[in-house]
Amino acid sequence: MRHERLRDRILYCDTCGISFLWSAEEQRAAGAGPASPRPQRCAACRRLAPAPGRERGLVKWFHRRKSYGFLVRTGSPDLFVHGSALPSGVRLYPGDLVEFHVETGERGPLAAGVTVLLPAAEADQAD
Template structure:
């Protein structure tokens, strides 16, 4: 039995999971299956779209820490546009004018 570092739940690490995990990273998981599903992938963050101008094809994403990142349509994966309130996952790269969201993927659509 292992204990999740995020939620504290005890969980089983099955033989199948052990084989897969060992092949991928070589170590025990630190989060339960539920938290692994909810957490962003390594090197990625989650945030909420503050605003997006469809005509100009750019907008801003509010990070969980509160700062904002520039997001341009050319850096979207699998979506044509964003709406204020959409939950997105992205990587951060340094652009000409500072950090920007790249490989932006919409997770939920705001209503």
């Protein structure tokens, strides 16, 4: 196998369309070769947008004793969330920013693999 030198490459973000640099250093750090798949998204979109296959939303309400509630999503109906979709010990509060994927349960769509990105209490402090 011929050793090819890695070069800085200009790529276009699949999400927002802006150009971004995929530096030789980053390629090296990722163990990438010239034929490796390129990053699909710019650094900002990687940080701001949900991971592929996942969505973000806000907790509408969550009933702790009954262990279920609903999430509000942009452009989609509110989503059922059951306590079993949360890591143990994690509680949801109205206004929490959460990330999750959507599964289909017996009664329709529901949130799974829920993680809290920003608790509402911290979001309020940022105002």
